[in-house]
Amino acid sequence: MNALTAFFAALNNPNVPFIRYALFAGLMSSTAFGMVGGIVVVRRISYVAGAISHAALAGLGASLYFSEVHAVHWLTPMLGAGIVAVLCSWIIALVTLYAAEREDTIIGAIWAVGMATGLIFIAKTPGYVDAMSYLFGNILLVGRTELRIIGMASFVTALTVILFYPQIQSLCFDETYAETRGQPTAFFTLLLYTLSAVTVVLMVSTVGIVMVIAMLTLPAATAGLVARRLQTMMVLAIALCALANTAGLATSYYLNVPTGPTTIILSGALYLVTLVLRTAAKRLRRGM
Amino acid sequence: MAQKRFPVVTARNLSFAYDTAAVLQGVNFTAYAGEMIAVIGPNGGGKSTLIKLILGLIEPTQGSLHVLGKRPSVARGEIGYVPQYTHFDTRFPISVREVVLTGCTRPVFGRHTKADKAAAAGALERVGLSDRALDSFAELSGGQQQRVLIARALVSDPSILLLDEPTANVDAFMSDRFLELVVNLATDRTVFFVTHDTGYVSEESDRVFCINRSLVEHPVAALRQDLVHATYSQPVRKVLHNKHIDTTHMTL
Ligand SMILES: Nc1ncnc2c1ncn2[C@@H]1O[C@H](COP(=O)(O)OP(=O)(O)O)[C@@H](O)[C@H]1O
Numbered sequence: 001m002n003a004l005t006a007f008f009a010a011l012n013n014p015n016v017p018f019i020r021y022a023l024f025a026g027l028m029s030s031t032a033f034g035m036v037g038g039i040v041v042v043r044r045i046s047y048v049a050g051a052i053s054h055a056a057l058a059g060l061g062a063s064l065y066f067s068e069v070h071a072v073h074w075l076t077p078m079l080g081a082g083i084v085a086v087l088c089s090w091i092i093a094l095v096t097l098y099a100a101e102r103e104d105t106i107i108g109a110i111w112a113v114g115m116a117t118g119l120i121f122i123a124k125t126p127g128y129v130d131a132m133s134y135l136f137g138n139i140l141l142v143g144r145t146e147l148r149i150i151g152m153a154s155f156v157t158a159l160t161v162i163l164f165y166p167q168i169q170s171l172c173f174d175e176t177y178a179e180t181r182g183q184p185t186a187f188f189t190l191l192l193y194t195l196s197a198v199t200v201v202l203m204v205s206t207v208g209i210v211m212v213i214a215m216l217t218l219p220a221a222t223a224g225l226v227a228r229r230l231q232t233m234m235v236l237a238i239a240l241c242a243l244a245n246t247a248g249l250a251t252s253y254y255l256n257v258p259t260g261p262t263t264i265i266l267s268g269a270l271y272l273v274t275l276v277l278r279t280a281a282k283r284l285r286r287g288m
Numbered sequence: 289m290a291q292k293r294f295p296v297v298t299a300r301n302l303s304f305a306y307d308t309a310a311v312l313q314g315v316n317f318t319a320y321a322g323e324m325i326a327v328i329g330p331n332g333g334g335k336s337t338l339i340k341l342i343l344g345l346i347e348p349t350q351g352s353l354h355v356l357g358k359r360p361s362v363a364r365g366e367i368g369y370v371p372q373y374t375h376f377d378t379r380f381p382i383s384v385r386e387v388v389l390t391g392c393t394r395p396v397f398g399r400h401t402k403a404d405k406a407a408a409a410g411a412l413e414r415v416g417l418s419d420r421a422l423d424s425f426a427e428l429s430g431g432q433q434q435r436v437l438i439a440r441a442l443v444s445d446p447s448i449l450l451l452d453e454p455t456a457n458v459d460a461f462m463s464d465r466f467l468e469l470v471v472n473l474a475t476d477r478t479v480f481f482v483t484h485d486t487g488y489v490s491e492e493s494d495r496v497f498c499i500n501r502s503l504v505e506h507p508v509a510a511l512r513q514d515l516v517h518a519t520y521s522q523p524v525r526k527v528l529h530n531k532h533i534d535t536t537h538m539t540l
Pocket residue numbers: 306311329330331332333334335336337338484
C-alpha cells in the first residue's frame with residue numbers, strides 16, 4: 001500500500017513531471033497499440049512491425065546528428081523516427097505487393113540497414129549520446145512536445161481504424177475475397193503498414209526500439225487468447241496495454257529499475273499466465 | 289429452361305498463361321442468364337484459372353472475356369464467389385454473421401447497414417445456419433464453414449455465382465444436399481459449378497464444360513458414361529431429384 005501511495009504522491013509532485021508524462025504517454029498510446037496490435041497479430045505481420053521499429057533508429061540517429069551538427073532543431077528524434085518508420089513501412093508494403101522479391105529478405109535488410117545507419121549517425125554526433133536510452137527506452141525522453149505528438153497520433157490512428165473497421169476486418173480475414181468485392185486491397189495494405197509504423201514510434205521513447213514490438217503484440221496476443229471477435233480483441237488489448245504501462249511505471253518507480261523492461265516483463269507475464277489459465281480451463285472442460 | 293437468351297459471360301479465343309506455360313488456350317463459350325453450368329476436368333486442367341479470369345483476379349493473355357458486357361474487374365459486384373482454397377486463418381476471431389457480411393462490405397468507406405444485416409440473415413437461412421449466426425466461425429466444422437462461405441457469396445444477391453469445388457471438404461451426404469442447394473440457387477442466376485472428382489453432373493445442369501487446357505462443351509443429354517469414364521477412369525454419379533443413384537453400371 002505504501003508503494004502505491006508513494007507512486008500517487010510522485011504523480012502529483014511537480015518536481016518529477018516526467019512520471020506524469022510517462023503515465024499519460026502510456027495511457028494515450030495504448031489505444032493505438034491495442035487496435036493496431038490486434039490487426040498486426042491476426043494479420044501475422046509482427047515481423048514487419050519489428051523491422052519498422054528497428055529501422056526507426058536511422059531516423060532517431062539522423063535527427064540527433066542534424067540538429068547537433070546542422071542545427072536542424074525542428075527535427076526531433078521522435079519525428080525523425082516517425083518519418084523513417086513510415087518510409088520503411090511503405091518500402092516493405094510496395095515490395096510485398098508488387099516486386100517478385102521474398103518478403104522476408106526485404107524485411108531483414110530494412111531491419112539491419114536501418115539500425116546500422118542509426119548507429120553511424122549516433123557515432124558521428126558530437127558530444128555524448130546515450131544510445132542505450134533509444135534502444136531500450138527512457139521515460140525521461142518524453143517531454144511536453146512528445147506528449148502532444150503521442151496524443152494526436154494516437155487519436156488519428158484510433159479514428160482511422162474505427163472509420164475503416166469493416167474494410168480492415170474484411171481484408172485481414174480474406175484478402176483475395178476482399179479484392180473480388182472491389183476493395184482496393186493494395187491501398188488498405190499500405191494503410192495498415194503505415195498505421196503500424198506510426199504506432200510503433202509512439203512508445204519508442206518509453207520502451208525503446210528493441211522492445212517496442214513486444215508492446216504491440218503481447219497485449220493483443222493475450223487478448224486473442226480469450227476474445228472471439230476482432231473488435232473485442234482490440235478493446236481488451238487496449239485495456240491490457242494500459243494496465244501493463246501503468247503497472248510497469250509504478251513497479252519500476254517502487255523498485256527503482258528501468259520502466260521499459262519492467263513494462264515488457266509484466267506484459268509477457270500477463271500473456272503467459274493467460275495462456276496457462278486458458279489451457280487449464282480447456283483441459284478441465286474436456287475432462288468433465 | 290425457358291429463358292430469354294441473354295448472354296452473361298462471353299469468352300472469345302480466350303487464352304491464359306502463367307509466365308510461359310499455357311494453362312488455357314483458345315477458349316470460346318457464352319453462358320446465358322439463368323444457366324447452371326457444370327465445369328469438369330482433371331486436376332490442373334485450368335478450371336480455377338477460368339474462374340479467376342471471370343472474377344478479374346487475373347487478366348487474359350489473349351482473346352477477350354466479358355461479364356455482362358463489361359470487363360470482369362468492373363462487373364465484380366455482380367458476382368458471388370466461393371473459392372476452392374481457403375487462404376484465411378480458420379482461427380481468425382470473427383463470427384459467422386461477420387464472415388457473411390464481408391460479402392457486402394463497401395469497397396472503401398461505409399459500414400454495414402440494416403439491409404446488409406437482413407441480407408446476411410437471409411443468406412444464412414438459405415444455407416441452413418441461421419442458428420449459428422453469432423457463433424465463432426472457427427468453431428464450425430469444415431462443411432459448415434463451407435456453407436458459410438456460400439452464404440457470403442449470396443449476401444450481395446449476385447446474378448452470377450462461381451463455385452470452385454465447393455464440395456471438396458464436404459462429406460457425401462452433405463454434398464448431395466449441397467447440390468440441391470445449388471440447383472435451387474440456379475433458378476434465378478447463372479451458376480458455374482466446378483468439380484474435378486467424378487463430375488457432379490446434375491440432371492439440372494443445363495450444360496457441361498469439360499476443361500483441359502481447351503474447353504469442350506457437352507450437352508448434358510450427350511454426356512455418356514463411357515465418355516466421362518474415358519476422361520476420368522472413374523464412375524459417374526448422377527443426381528435425380530434429390531435421390532442419389534449410382535450409375536456405375538448404368539447406360540445413360
Ligand atoms: N499461381 C500460379 N502460378 C503458376 N502456375 C499456376 C498457378 N496457379 C495454377 N497454376 C498452374 O495452372 C494449371 C491450372 O491450374 P488450375 O486452374 O488451378 O487447375 P484446376 O482448378 O483445373 O485443378 C496447373 O498446371 C497449375 O499448376
